[in-house]
Amino acid sequence: MLGKTAGGLFWMFRFLERSENTARMLDAGFRIALTRSSAAENEWASVVAAAGVTDAYTARYDQYIARNVIDxxxxxxxxxxSVWSVIEGARNNARMVRTALTREVWEATNECWITLKDLLAHPISERDLPEVLGTIRQQSALVRGALHGTMLRNDIFDFARLGTFLERADNTARILDVKYYVLLPSASFVGSSLDNVQWESILRSVSAQRAFRWLNPGEINPMSIAEFIILDQRLPRSLSFSYAKIVDNLGYLEADYGLRLDCHEMAAPILQRLKDSSIASIFDEGLHEFITTFIRDNMALGNQIEQDYRFIG
Amino acid sequence: MNGKKGFVSFFQYFIYRGNFAVAPQYKSSNLVSMQKTQTVFDEMNGEAGDVRYPYDEYQKWLSGEDPARLRRKSSAAEAFFRRTGITFNVYGREEAAERLIPFDIIPRVISAREWARLERGIEQRVRAINAFLHDIYHRQEIIRAGRIPKELIANNDAFLPQMIGVSPPGNVYTHIVGTDLVRTGEDEFYVLEDNARTPSGVSYMLENRETMLHMFPELFAQVKVRSVSDYPKNLRRSLGECAPPACDGKPVVAVLTPGIHNSAYFEHSFLADQMGAELVEGHDLRVIDGRIAMRTTQGFAPIDVLYRRVDDEYLDPLNFNPESQLGVAGIMDVYRAGGITIANAPGTGIADDKAIYSYIPEIVEFYTGESAILKNVPTWRCAEPEALAYVLDNLEELVVKEVHGSGGYGMLVGPAASKREISAFRSKLKARPGNYIAQPTLALSTVPILTKKGLAPRHVDLRPFVLVSPRSVNITPGGLTRVALKAGSLVVNSSQGGGTKDTWVLEE
Known part of the structure; x- marks a missing residue:
């Protein structure tokens, strides 16, 4: 497989994952802003921060208000x-790697682009936001469904999955990075309704609110939320789950090519660290430091994969 | 309203019955004898107004069809093309960067007998062109024999000095050719262009047929149409047969594209996909140990045959345009040393240059000893003072083309042009006469298309696709029919708003 093709697949699926996660974060932020107008500005600021685009945003706008953030x-x-930028990026990558995709995956990606091109042609009013966000998540899910249903399980699939899980790990970690203080035991409003709303919002950002309630009926506390999102192997957007998948897919590539590379050496300890940690040890060490280190390691691994598999010349 | 009955009259009313006088802007002229019949030949309805025999079976099916259903199918086809992403990019138009080529669901039908003759004529022409290319880059016998003027080659940008003395693997220069044909009557076919560089459109031939099979499966049970679907397999085989001396084992084929923003990118990825070949860009390739190698996830792997969809000029920044980012530095040196096959060979443009075009009948005769089966359109070479004078006097009657132009850009269709356009063109022509040739405005044949108001005739051309290997010349039965969608328009190019049709060659 061409290195460029591997890179195209990797980024195509990073972009699709990002579109979905941005939609989720907006959804969670929107709910808080709706219910607590006094907290709205902070909430929008943290949504922008979690998306990793604070500098670009502040270069353009002075205030964190719904209309601007949404746009x-x-x-x-x-x-x-932005969702439109990454969907366009995903489709451009899909066009570039079209020979590596099944007809179903290509068509789902193209449909996603056509649908969102229409949908995002004009500014989105708050009234229409939930529906638009639903469509974005759904379109991304359709591509994923086509991928799972029709693609060979070979190196092509592995690079697609690596992109998905590296991006997902990054996005989940960023949400925690922005909101970690809400989860600290020392937070001033412990037990207040503000905390409840914030906790709910974090769970919602990773589509985990129902799963959490189902697993922890009646009790909601910051430490168990952090444990769930960082360490739970069952939650498909947790850091542990994402890294188990990253290590699996790198392992398939290693077996397929008969080559163990630097990226393999880098990924294994990241997963091991998650496995060895308990939520208590993470809080002891410092939640924020833990997450910051994770984001840095994850980014370095992405660069290493790019280099090891010759995405660029 | 009343089902079938209403439907029949619908078609009878709108159907084009041929034999119409040419639209008024085609002034009668004594330019060339071929224009003696100022009528347009309709391939479905002929000149007498009866359905021509190749269309018999289709007409039977058509007369039983509900026009509303046909129109629904027509929209369904468009949706299918859009969903599949069968698009082309238009240069210089930001807002419509990707467009669909309109597809018309009425097929263009060619009989077995008509096809057999075209096939012979095309093969003869293609063989002669390959012989010409070999000669022109070696001993230049044809110039020594005084059959074509030396200046035509010496002063021609399409002639690549870097190819002098180079013999491509298997002596094949034009691996892929798309001969543009037009028709003006029952037995009147003309070659308009030879397209010996990198003809495009074959993906539309294949997708148009796929679409028709998908939408009208019953039609293909009724009418025996020759299949075109082997093209990718034949292309792969044909390219493989041209593997270079350095190839050991099964030839590795790759398609070189300028990238996703190129107007024909869809076709590049489509062909690579269908052949099971890698789709590469210049930055994926480099020279390693005298071979062209592509950067894979497991290191660099050599390529044997490169089907390039990048123009000569951009192929190698070391040997041609130093600014090019689309090519591979040093590929020409590898090529000359037998390390890779480039398809089509660099320098083939000299054979489809519009100034050389007018000499093709001589070229065919010189290399094959036969006279050309397919006719050329009479051509005035504006470099010649007498011809120029004539062309300047008759601009409103003629089609004037740039010698190196393609895609319908930079041409003048006299009868359709305004006074102002003609006078602007006149100055351009006077400034650089050698840059232009002129041809009479042919009364191109028509085939009906489905419009909102029923069937209506539109002008068409035909581009069959030819594969050349050291072992064979293979012509896919069919090709790309391009159709002008505006009534009376003669410009069929997709870049100028033309559409396409499925092209049927009937079995015996």
């Missing part, structure tokens, strides 16, 4: 992480 995260072509 910036969904439609703005100056924001290279």
């Amino acid at each position: 910036f995260l969904l439609r703005d072509t100056n924001n290279s992480s």
